Amino acid sequence: MRGWRTLALNLATGLAVVAAEMAGFLAGVDWAAALGPREALWLVVAVNLANIALRHLTRGPAGWCGREGKCDEPDVEGRR
DSSP states (O other): OHHHHHHHHHHHHHHHHHHHHHHHHHHOOOOOHHHOOOHHHHHHHHHHHHHHHHHOOOOSSSSGGGGSSGGGGGTTTOOO
């Protein structure tokens, strides 16, 4: 595909702008007031437990890697 670097640069720039806007919006929310202090605490605990569970259930890279089976092949250093 020709021009992939231009596409990648524009995609990265666009995602950075969206991420910055989302971070600004989410930073302005008082989560303890929106959820209540107890619910905010349990939400953080639940997210952390879900991340721990997902880490133990998965062992490969992100999902886009395994579709063509290329991630199953060892890389130059012998890792998968």
